[in-house]
Amino acid sequence: MSDKQPLLKTYQPKSLDVVVLRGKIYNPFLYPIYFRTQSLWTHTVVVRGASGRIYDAHIKGVEERALTDYKGRYGAILRRKDIDEIPADVRIKIISWADQLVKDENGYDFWALAGFLLGIKAFECEDKWFCSEVPYYMWQKFWKPMFNEEVTYVWPSDHYRSCVYDIVCEGTL
Helix, strand or coil: CCCCHHHHCCCCCCCCCCCEEECCCCCCCHHHHHHCCCCCCEEHHHECCCCCCEEEEEEEEEEEEEEEHHHCCCCEEEEECHHCCCHHHHCCCCHHHHHHHHCCCEEEHHHHHHHHHEEEEHCCCCCEEEECCHHHHHHHCCCCCCCCCCCCCCHHHHHHHHHCEEEEEEECC
């Protein structure tokens, strides 16, 4: 892999792409995710547009950041197979919804970590977000759901494994 260019040099950001990332060992939140999912995919962000801005659920809540903030991390770029079928008005609704999440600054859903370990949705705060919920609910609310039934928790690995996405590219960002 050392002979390949980082994905950030070759990837052309497209609005509503989903990026799944592998974790950094110093982050204590990774261990519950590793434990429950048996997967190295530990974080998820949504591409806002061609500029490479992203929606990223973090400590303050959902923030608008740059994909380059994850330079050097291993990731996979996922794109809905039906992305070109999504009407412009639906895309605008999704972006507006995510922009509102950024403005709300409701914080990260830390209680969800307890729910992750126990598999109990009651721990989840409805007005706070964790990373993999943002792309999951943007599809649930505004387009075609990822799964045939509602899931208790959605994980970054669920996005990677979902048949609604094509893997555009994978490697070090």
